[in-house]
Amino acid sequence: MPKVYLAPMAGITDRVYRRLCFEQGCDGATTEMVSAQGYLTAPPDRNAYRFLLARFPEEGPLAVQIFGSEPLFLAQAAARLTELGSFSSIDLNMGCPAQKVVGGQSGSALMKDPELAAEIVRQVKRATPLPVTVKMRLGWDAEHRNAVAFARALEQAGADMLTVHGRTRQQQYAGKADWDMIGRVKRAVSIPVIANGDITDGKTALDALKTTGCDGVAIGRAALGNPWIFAEIKAALAGESYSPPPFSQVIDTALRQAREMAEWKGERSALLEMRKHFAWYTAGRRNSAQVRTRVNLASSFEEVEALLRTLE
Ligand SMILES: Cc1cc2nc3c(=O)[nH]c(=O)nc-3n(C[C@H](O)[C@H](O)[C@H](O)COP(=O)(O)O)c2cc1C
Known part of the structure; x- marks a missing residue:
């Protein structure tokens, strides 16, 4: 059965909200993104990290997402986060389009530097026994849609799974997610690939899986105010009917x-x-x-x- 994940959303996917999603059948979630460098240099009791990294024991599989551009910092952060014992995998943010993130060569800016991105994966892999996954986009802009080659480089570097948001950095959240191109990424690698972007209900989840051939889907905005979307997609996958809650x-x-x-x-x-x-x-x-x-x-x-x- 394909997996149905909650996509990471800064300011939203905290433990309270994630638990609601897990109760509706979500197969896995990710924390809000955490700056590797910020985390390493913060005093251990700093509130922001206490909240960002908190989880409920009854949540399902939870990845912690880190961002940064320095392989060493990302690896050290991954090692420390692994020691907390709360997370089932480490997710590397290579998709965030925000200026303050790409300005530091992090997030989707890493798609412009596949060698650095691969080096980050290699060093993080060496620093943690947990699976290391990557959240990426299709590329930087319409002229540089390098997701296929990028995905291959990350797989070679040891990435265990990729989640692909079907837009470029330049598109931010505008236009339509290109599921065909996500399918090309899926066919180019042998690790699991999760399709992301514009999946809004049971029908679009089935369409996205069919178009991409992916191993699962990740749901972002359509889960806002609607944790039931996981029950809806699970029902669609099982060929069962679904009625929304009153x-x-x-x-x-x-x-x-x-x-x-x-x-x-x-x-x-x-x-x-x-x-x-x-x-x-x-x-x-x-x-x-x-x-x-x-x-x-x-x-x-x-x-x-x-x-x-x-x-x-
Ligand atoms: C408010 C908001 C915050 C987000 N924060 C993150 C983040 O911290 N890390 C990340 O990888 N993606 C982040 N994203 C991107 C989503 O995970 C997802 O890739 C994107 O919204 C496309 O999927 P959707 O069409 O299902 O919303 C964020 C998206 C939104 C709308």
């Missing part, structure tokens, strides 16, 4: 996420962080825009609950 259950889940977040990070931070999640959970419902404006001004969990319960 809206009352959607609101229960949003409130549960908020409560668990509040227990973890305090009510104030939780309400701030949850604003975007509330917007995703309630998108498209009647009066949701007005309710969201008031939710964003609310200062207690009880107030938010009362507001969300007015939606139908």
Whole structure:
């Protein structure tokens, strides 16, 4: 059966949200991305890393994603993260398009330097007994769609699995993901390849698997406010029908996420962080825009609950 993964999303794929996805049948998830250099130089009790690296024991397989451009730092970070004993694999970010990341020659900028990318994989492999996977794109821009050669170089360097987002860095998140090209990457290597980009429901998951021949799919934006997408795709893979949860259950889940977040990070931070999640959970419902404006001004969990319960 093909695997259905939650794609890494900075600011979103924390342990509370991941657990909701695992409960719906997600086969594996990734932490938010962590700077290798930042992690190595931070004091061990720094809050940001405590939160970024936290996991619940009942989560399924969890990769920790690191970014950087210095093979030595990435290898040292991988070794230290392995010692925590929380992660089942190390994922290297070679896909992030953000200026502050590519400016440091990290993320998708590594696709312009396949030798350095391969050296990173080799050194990280030597530093950890865990599988080492890579999240990549199709290339830097339309003139440099080098994903096939890049994937081969990473496989030779020892990468254990690749997740390919079917866009170039230049495209950021615009245009349509090119699943045909993901299929070319899949056929060029013998390690597992996971297709990513624009998979939004059971049907598109089946289409993407058929077009690419990949070993699984990774779901990003379509999982926002919708952890049930994993149950939906699992049902489609099994040839079973799927019915979405009633809206009352959607609101229960949003409130549960908020409560668990509040227990973890305090009510104030939780309400701030949850604003975007509330917007995703309630998108498209009647009066949701007005309710969201008031939710964003609310200062207690009880107030938010009362507001969300007015939606139908
Ligand atoms: C808000 C947001 C944050 C993201 N953060 C990361 C990240 O930290 N690491 C990473 O490899 N990809 C990151 N991505 C990219 C996603 O993992 C995924 O490749 C992309 O959204 C395409 O898949 P989708 O069409 O299913 O959303 C992020 C995407 C979004 C929308």
